[in-house]
Amino acid sequence: xxxxxxxxxxxxxxxxxxxxxxxxxxxxxxxxxxxxxxxxxxxxxxxxxxxxxxxxxxxxxxxxxxxxxxxxxxxxxxxxxxxxxxxxxxxxxxxxxxxxxxxxxxxxxxxxxxxxxxxxxxxxxxxxxxxxxxxxxxxxxxxxxxxxxxxxxxxxxxxxxxxxxxxxxxxxxxxxxxxxxxxxxxxxxxxxxxxxxxxxxxxxxxxxxxxxxxxxxxxx
Amino acid sequence: xxxxxxxxxxxxxxxxxxxxxxxxxxxxxxxxxxxxxxxxxxxxxxxxxxxxxxxxxxxxxxxxxxxxxxxxxxxxxxxxxxxxxxxxxxxxxxxxxxxxxxxxxxxxxxxxxxxxxxxxxxxxxxxxxxxxxxxxxxxxxxxxxxxxxxxxxxxxxxxxxxxxxxxxxxxxxxxxxxxxxxxxxxxxxxxxxxxxxxxxxxxxxxxxxxxxxxxxxxxxxxxxxxxxxxxxxxxxxxxxxxxxxxxxxxxxxxxxxxxxxxxxxxxxxxxxxxxxxxxxxxxxxxxxxxxxxxxxxxxxxxxxxxxxxxxxxxxxxxxxxxxxxxxxxxxxxxxxxxxxxxxxxxxxxxxxxxxxxxxxxxxxxxxxxxxxxxxxxxxxxxxxxxxxxxxxxxxxxxxxxxxx
Numbered sequence: 152x153x154x155x156x157x158x159x160x161x162x163x164x165x166x167x168x169x170x171x172x173x174x175x176x177x178x179x180x181x182x183x184x185x186x187x188x189x190x191x192x193x194x195x196x197x198x199x200x201x202x203x204x205x206x207x208x209x210x211x212x213x214x215x216x217x218x219x220x221x222x223x224x225x226x227x228x229x230x231x232x233x234x235x236x237x238x239x240x241x242x243x244x245x246x247x248x249x250x251x252x253x254x255x256x257x258x259x260x261x262x263x264x265x266x267x268x269x270x271x272x273x274x275x276x277x278x279x280x281x282x283x284x285x286x287x288x289x290x291x292x293x294x295x296x297x298x299x300x301x302x303x304x305x306x307x308x309x310x311x312x313x314x315x316x317x318x319x320x321x322x323x324x325x326x327x328x329x330x331x332x333x334x335x336x337x338x339x340x341x342x343x344x345x346x347x348x349x350x351x352x353x354x355x356x357x358x359x360x361x362x363x364x365x366x367x368x369x370x371x
Numbered sequence: 372x373x374x375x376x377x378x379x380x381x382x383x384x385x386x387x388x389x390x391x392x393x394x395x396x397x398x399x400x401x402x403x404x405x406x407x408x409x410x411x412x413x414x415x416x417x418x419x420x421x422x423x424x425x426x427x428x429x430x431x432x433x434x435x436x437x438x439x440x441x442x443x444x445x446x447x448x449x450x451x452x453x454x455x456x457x458x459x460x461x462x463x464x465x466x467x468x469x470x471x472x473x474x475x476x477x478x479x480x481x482x483x484x485x486x487x488x489x490x491x492x493x494x495x496x497x498x499x500x501x502x503x504x505x506x507x508x509x510x511x512x513x514x515x516x517x518x519x520x521x522x523x524x525x526x527x528x529x530x531x532x533x534x535x536x537x538x539x540x541x542x543x544x545x546x547x548x549x550x551x552x553x554x555x556x557x558x559x560x561x562x563x564x565x566x567x568x569x570x571x572x573x574x575x576x577x578x579x580x581x582x583x584x585x586x587x588x589x590x591x592x593x594x595x596x597x598x599x600x601x602x603x604x605x606x607x608x609x610x611x612x613x614x615x616x617x618x619x620x621x622x623x624x625x626x627x628x629x630x631x632x633x634x635x636x637x638x639x640x641x642x643x644x645x646x647x648x649x650x651x652x653x654x655x656x657x658x659x660x661x662x663x664x665x666x667x668x669x670x671x672x673x674x675x676x677x678x679x680x681x682x683x684x685x686x687x688x689x690x691x692x693x694x695x696x697x698x699x700x701x702x703x704x705x706x707x708x709x710x711x712x713x714x715x716x717x718x719x720x721x722x723x724x725x726x727x728x729x730x731x732x733x734x735x736x737x738x739x740x741x742x743x744x745x746x747x748x749x750x751x752x753x754x755x756x757x758x759x760x761x762x763x764x765x766x767x768x769x770x771x772x773x774x775x
Contacts, residue, residue: 258599
């Protein structure tokens, strides 16, 4: 897997590269800002770009904009955005063009190396990885509607994992239940949220997020 | 009883300016007459300037004796603008009552005081003057001639009555005398308040702005500093844990890096905390904190602090910030060899002065930190004056309201 890293903080940039290389991944280039990232992507055509949101010159959302541009230039480029804090607007902007091959994680998740690598591979494989924090915020911010309120605590757990981009097998492992049980929960969630059931993982996430996002947007 | 002497001070000082007011009325009248032939127009502006001058003098007197009167500032240069000045019209209207009341009331009070002294002491001196010449006169009328003790005591009693009258009437007279000034020389109703409101709104906006800037600075330094370091710590720790099984030597190196990053995070955090509200202020007070700054300064620095007790935290923090910024500035840009810092409290004001012997020419737009000083000072309703002629020396004067 060929990776490009864009991160303005030197210590963090080197730490990330060190970690990924130690795991046998191929970090082909590092960049310190959006411009540098676009140049590196153009030159190396990587599989994944790991991008920090806040970078020079304005330290606001350079990373998001660079990610969107990079994906326009190289379609199919997987992007994993790292952010110091959860900003729903960033997630929404990123997901506007579809959730395939997209990840949005809090920076400190990188320290949980196994989960981070799992997310990285999922994104590189065309899947989605949304930080549990982002999902939780979307869920709590979403206006409590009849559908969400009818969901049982167990179903809510499943929904949250689903929204993070996990498949049924992974959810079953996390919750230590059978895959069949997860399947039942998922069907029940779809029924309660009036969503047509589908098997494609990222479409499922997109559907869930779209629903949650609508709930968030309807807020006054 | 203490009102009477103060009232006499009112009356006598007013007595001094009243003739000038009377004179100005005459002069203005003449000039207006001369305007008909044209020459007056040349003289009008200086005469109006004199009116403003006298009014300002009266404002100072009234402020000194009682509630502060805020003047309208300088009269506009042009004649047309000067005539249009609403405060000036009120000042011209004030001339006549001040000239009349200002002369008459002290005259009456003085006459009463003289009567009181003269008649009350009559038993002591009436024998010393030729008989038949002692009489009780009042306002030019002779009431009776005194030629025996009964008459003298009556006269003395009358003197005492006059004294009582002075004591009772003087405050009323004084009030009457300053009344036109209080009515007409204060800011015209409405406009002054709107000006003050505009000023307050501006300073409040500046305070909020400075506050927001400060918050943004803190957020930025926390985000770009400590937070990123801590993320690096978790990343390195995560990598170390993974490396532990594979290669303990690599794991150790990663752990060491993680520790370094954590230490960096701590020192940066300390820096942020120091910049928000220096703990040294809480521990050692303004004087101690400033001498600490002087000791750390790159340029030789002498500090003189004359402040009794503690001030409001915001004032102390701002004074500290001013000195710290000015010292940094002097060390970076001025080429100075010696800096003198003085901090003094005078009444409800704290005066901070930082002077260096550098080459001067400092400006607020050259990214020198002086603009930051001004913003922070003005947010507290204080003032900042920068004097930095080419060739030096550079002086930063800051005045802060102590707010207590």
